[in-house]
Amino acid sequence: MSTLTITIDERLRLVTAVLAASSWPAEEQAQLTHAVHPQAKQVRHFVQPFASHPAVSGANEALLNGVPLADLFSAARRCTWPGFTPTMPLPNVLKINDWVQSLADFARETSIESLFWAPQTVVWQEAQAALQTIFPDDRLLRALGQLGEVRAETAVALMPNLVFPALTPVVATAGDTLALLLPPPKAVGESPPWPFDEDPGWVVAIAAEQLAPHLLAGELAALDAARKPVAIHLAAAHCLAALLDNFEAQAYLLRAKKAHNLPQLPALFARLEEEVGSGNGRALATIFMS
Secondary structure, X not given: OOEEEEOOOHHHHHHHHHHHHOOHHHHHHHHOOOOXXXXXXXXXXXXXXXXXXXXXXXXXXXXXXXXXXXXXXXXXXXXXXXXXXXXXXXXXXXXXXXXXXXXXXXXXXXXXXXXXXXXXXXXXXHHHHHHHHHOOOOHHHHHHHOOOOOOOOOEEXXXXXXXXXXXXXXXXXXXXXXXXXXXOOOOOOOOOOOOHHHOHHHHHHHHHHHHHHHHOHHHHHOOOOOHHHHHHHHHHHHHHHHHOOHHHHHHHHHHHHHHXXXXXXXXXXXXXXXXXXXXXXXXXXXXOOO
């Protein structure tokens, strides 16, 4: 059975600090002007003296070459802490072994764990607690399991990410485990982001959208490129109905319908819920068969 925990992974948090010293924050602002969490500002200030460190230059080189952030975070998660010794094969990225070793040196040189993270413990505990109120148990995974065959024994860790990337969630993989780094909800305009529990609907939808491609990979593999995003939206709406209420699900469907020009979403969702109610166990695949 899959499990869901809310946690802080020091390996992943270190990568967010490396990104704070890299070109990523400027690139992110160029994509969309936004205010970041106070932690992101403070971390960026703390790591600026280390902007020329090999871990940072390696991240910049990877970003320049189009390496996905998921590969960088996955590489870190597949290593020990704090030595960053690989415990399983790393993503197929050029110089990735050298880069994970530079992470260990970055942690030592900056002493970020003791000098910065330790005094900020309360801030991160509050973020964890906010997510825990939204995900008090494994209901998100059980809801996804109603839609198809979920990968068995998958341990899912949900981690608040108060640093970088500030706009995009990232899923890090390591064996049979997934770690979802989730930034807080972006506020309207250029205000700082909201606490997670200020917008639980957004949190549930984003978590479902990010986890569905991994946990329901077999179901989605049977669909063509046009149907896969539709299926993911339907999975997110189903999770909203299961964890919150049908109003949140319908509001999400309306936004997705308009934003992505998918007029078929409400009717497909109604069929999906009927299939789930029938208990056939393959609801997501079934609604696209007829």
